[in-house]
Amino acid sequence: MSLQLVLDYLLSPVFFHGALMTLLITVTSLVFGILAGLVIALLQEARFTPARVVALAYLWLFRGTPVLFQIIFIYNVLPSFGIRLSAFLSAVIALSLNEGAYMAEILRSGLNAVKTGQRTAGLALGLTRAGVMRHIVLPQAVRIILPPVGNQMIGMLKTSALVSVVAVEELLLVANQTASANFRYFEALTAAGLYYLILTTIFMGAQAWLERSLDHKRRRTRKARPLLERLAPAADAR
Amino acid sequence: MNSAQPETPMTAEPFPAAAPLLNVVDVSKRFGALQVLKNCSLTVQAKETVVLIGPSGSGKSTLLRCINLLSPADTGGIFFRGEDITHEMKDAPRIRREIGMVFQNFELFQHLTAAENIMLAPMKVLGMSRADAHDVAVELLGKVHIPDKADAYPDELSGGQQQRVAIARALAMKPAVMLYDEPTSALDPEMIREVLDVMAELSAEGMTSIVVTHEMGFARRAADRIVFMESGEIVETAKADDFFGGTVNARARRFLDQILH
Ligand SMILES: Nc1ncnc2c1ncn2[C@@H]1O[C@H](COP(=O)(O)OP(=O)(O)OP(=O)(O)O)[C@@H](O)[C@H]1O
Ligand SMILES: [Mg+2]
Numbered sequence: 053m054s055l056q057l058v059l060d061y062l063l064s065p066v067f068f069h070g071a072l073m074t075l076l077i078t079v080t081s082l083v084f085g086i087l088a089g090l091v092i093a094l095l096q097e098a099r100f101t102p103a104r105v106v107a108l109a110y111l112w113l114f115r116g117t118p119v120l121f122q123i124i125f126i127y128n129v130l131p132s133f134g135i136r137l138s139a140f141l142s143a144v145i146a147l148s149l150n151e152g153a154y155m156a157e158i159l160r161s162g163l164n165a166v167k168t169g170q171r172t173a174g175l176a177l178g179l180t181r182a183g184v185m186r187h188i189v190l191p192q193a194v195r196i197i198l199p200p201v202g203n204q205m206i207g208m209l210k211t212s213a214l215v216s217v218v219a220v221e222e223l224l225l226v227a228n229q230t231a232s233a234n235f236r237y238f239e240a241l242t243a244a245g246l247y248y249l250i251l252t253t254i255f256m257g258a259q260a261w262l263e264r265s266l267d268h269k270r271r272r273t274r275k276a277r278p279l280l281e282r283l284a285p286a287a288d289a290r
Numbered sequence: 291m292n293s294a295q296p297e298t299p300m301t302a303e304p305f306p307a308a309a310p311l312l313n314v315v316d317v318s319k320r321f322g323a324l325q326v327l328k329n330c331s332l333t334v335q336a337k338e339t340v341v342l343i344g345p346s347g348s349g350k351s352t353l354l355r356c357i358n359l360l361s362p363a364d365t366g367g368i369f370f371r372g373e374d375i376t377h378e379m380k381d382a383p384r385i386r387r388e389i390g391m392v393f394q395n396f397e398l399f400q401h402l403t404a405a406e407n408i409m410l411a412p413m414k415v416l417g418m419s420r421a422d423a424h425d426v427a428v429e430l431l432g433k434v435h436i437p438d439k440a441d442a443y444p445d446e447l448s449g450g451q452q453q454r455v456a457i458a459r460a461l462a463m464k465p466a467v468m469l470y471d472e473p474t475s476a477l478d479p480e481m482i483r484e485v486l487d488v489m490a491e492l493s494a495e496g497m498t499s500i501v502v503t504h505e506m507g508f509a510r511r512a513a514d515r516i517v518f519m520e521s522g523e524i525v526e527t528a529k530a531d532d533f534f535g536g537t538v539n540a541r542a543r544r545f546l547d548q549i550l551h
Contacts, residue, residue, distance in 0.1 A: 167397075169393060169395055169397040170397050170398075170399055170400070172360060172393070172397065173391070173393060173397035173398075173399075173456075173459075174399075175360060175382075175383075175386065176358060176360065176386055176389070176390075176391040176460075177386065177387070177410070177411035177415065177459070177460070177463060178383045178384070178386045178387030178411060178415045178463060179383065179410075179411065179414060179415055180383050183383075183414055183415070187410060187414055188399055188410075191401050192399075192400060192401045195401070
């Protein structure tokens with residue numbers, strides 16, 4: 053084994069590009085996953101029964117099948133309906149839709165944590181509905197939502213490796229291809245692993261910083277969340 | 291977000307001194323099949339304190355919520371400073387600025403300190419600067435006798451202190467009338483007094499108030515008039531002196547006997 057080769061891989065444009073691709077997939081899928089989750093959360097809260105049925109069907113579909121299956125399905129089956137998407141786009145769509153099914157629950161718990169009484173109190177003071185949302189509901193909801201969303205983000209980083217099956221040039225695929233050319237698996241995979249750890253560490257740091265800066269109150273009393281808790285898989289591992 | 295709104299002067303056009311500040315005329319409301327308010331009429335003069343009593347479910351909270359348009363009346367009219375506000379749902383935020391409300395469970399904003407709870411509406415609704423709003427908060431915290439709690443968060447305060455912050459929060463908008471919905475019924479007995487004292491002081495200073503409460507000691511001390519509601523109807527409206535002097539409607543008497551054991 054050669055540490056020099058590990059270093060070479062780490063600094064090589066191919067690996068760097070792979071890591072960037074992984075980062076891009078993770079962030080894009082998370083953003084669209086949050087949007088999908090928001091839509092589902094709103095449908096779930098709707099008074100209109102068909103809306104709730106649609107939400108339920110969505111959750112059933114995306115939580116009830118493996119995300120790997122969803123990726124392969126979207127990439128391979130949609131073209132037969134005349135919808136032709138790039139591997140990257142298929143991957144992001146699959147991951148976003150899947151993420152939405154988990155994000156909905158997280159968003160719902162945050163929004164519901166702000167009781168109607170406080171909203172009514174805001175209205176009674178003369179705030180508009182939008183003002184109540186912005187100044188009363190969201191600031192409290194964000195603090196509740198942030199830790200689980202951070203966990204989801206790190207989870208998404210790891211899940212993104214699955215999209216190598218549809219030949220998106222992300223980190224794992226790059227490492228695998230490199231290694232299969234010269235059988236230096238140790239070096240290629242170590243380089244990929246280091247990139248994953250670097251990304252995870254950046255996410256954890258950003259998350260801890262965000263949590264701290266949003267939570268002005270607990271700054272006084274609160275002890276930091278154990279680091280390993282951030283790495284813990286979501287309760288319902290995919 | 292409010293800077294674009296035209297400034298509305300705190301006191302709109304003058305109205306005849308004799309005209310009531312608030313006039314509720316024949317208001318009815320139903321929730322589905324349940325008739326919650328039946329032709330309720332109530333007139334409140336400026337500087338008056340009206341205590342509203344009645345059994346659970348008689349519609350007291352609903353009546354308060356109709357007055358500040360939190361839940362619209364089905365029929366009837368609500369006149370505030372002579373203006374018909376009954377159907378002004380779109381303009382409700384402007385009207386609610388001038389109607390303070392205090393709730394049974396305080397409903398403080400949990401992410402804000404006591405001072406910030408008080409400052410929020412003056413800043414976001416009236417466009418007051420942070421510094422001015424802070425001055426208002428400090429002054430009002432003094433008025434409700436907790437000057438040293440400005441930086442405390444709601445969950446660091448006792449129930450009585452939280453309710454006094456809630457009163458200060460409502461007062462910060464300089465309302466023309468205060469609505470209190472059972473402000474002491476979620477409090478431990480030893481804290482009821484400190485809240486009622488603040489309310490009585492405000493009434494004595496001429497703050498127009500409508501108070502839903504079963505604290506007859508407060509009613510005796512601060513009320514100008516007592517209104518008794520039952521099954522969605524206003525059964526009796528009496529001057530406090532008459533009410534406590536014994537000339538009370540039989541149904542109200544029965545209710546009083548019940549709550550006084
Ligand atoms: N949003 C609503 N939807 C349906 N029914 C309601 C609603 N709000 C109130 N009610 C019903 O209206 C009736 C009057 O309620 P309200 O809260 O005004 O009574 P209250 O006199 O304030 O009683 P309490 O002393 O228990 O607070 C009750 O029977 C209540 O169940
Ligand atoms: Mg009530």
